[in-house]
Amino acid sequence: MSSVISLQFEASTVEELIKTEDAQRKSMLLKKSGSTNENDEIIGDFVLSLLNHLLTCGCSSNQTASALNFCLDFIQKTCNGNLIDTVRTLHQSLPTFNTLDSNQLTSTLEFLNQTYLTHFSLYKYLLTVPRDQDYTHLQKSVCVPDTVETLSAAKPEAQWRYEEKVANIKKKYGAMEKEIVDKEVA
Numbered sequence: 001m002s003s004v005i006s007l008q009f010e011a012s013t014v015e016e017l018i019k020t021e022d023a024q025r026k027s028m029l030l031k032k033s034g035s036t037n038e039n040d041e042i043i044g045d046f047v048l049s050l051l052n053h054l055l056t057c058g059c060s061s062n063q064t065a066s067a068l069n070f071c072l073d074f075i076q077k078t079c080n081g082n083l084i085d086t087v088r089t090l091h092q093s094l095p096t097f098n099t100l101d102s103n104q105l106t107s108t109l110e111f112l113n114q115t116y117l118t119h120f121s122l123y124k125y126l127l128t129v130p131r132d133q134d135y136t137h138l139q140k141s142v143c144v145p146d147t148v149e150t151l152s153a154a155k156p157e158a159q160w161r162y163e164e165k166v167a168n169i170k171k172k173y174g175a176m177e178k179e180i181v182d183k184e185v186a
Helices: 011-019 022-033 038-056 061-078 083-096 102-117 120-128 157-185
Strands: none
Touching: 011 022, 011 038, 011 061, 022 038, 038 061, 038 102, 038 120, 061 083, 061 102, 083 102, 083 120, 102 120
């Protein structure tokens, strides 16, 4: 299980996140969790989106911390199940979650629906299927002609490459010829 998802938020942590610049919040969150893996970065993005959502709903630091803990605990409990059981779990656990007023709660449930529930299979895969980090690297070389000509002077690539090779050979032999002449003169 991802370590960001197991974080417990307090009002002081929320206030610290609020004071931090947007660009630094994710690194601060990952630092608090002590993790650097890709799953935690994705869950960190979810947590920060939820944090921003709760703040725009007018939640206090205590309400925000409570809602973050509720949502992360809910995700942690339900990520191994199916979507129907997840919705049932959410419905059953709502009476215990009473820190938000009805408008804030409705808005937060809409947020969970649009993020976690809509992409339930993706989050389930992310949180339950172990996978290797894949860092594929592709390096392409680009050859740019020395002079830019009009399109009417365009050549097929094979011809252009051939002419470049010939020009390089001439440069190489020209330099060698110059060295020979310089040695003979000296």
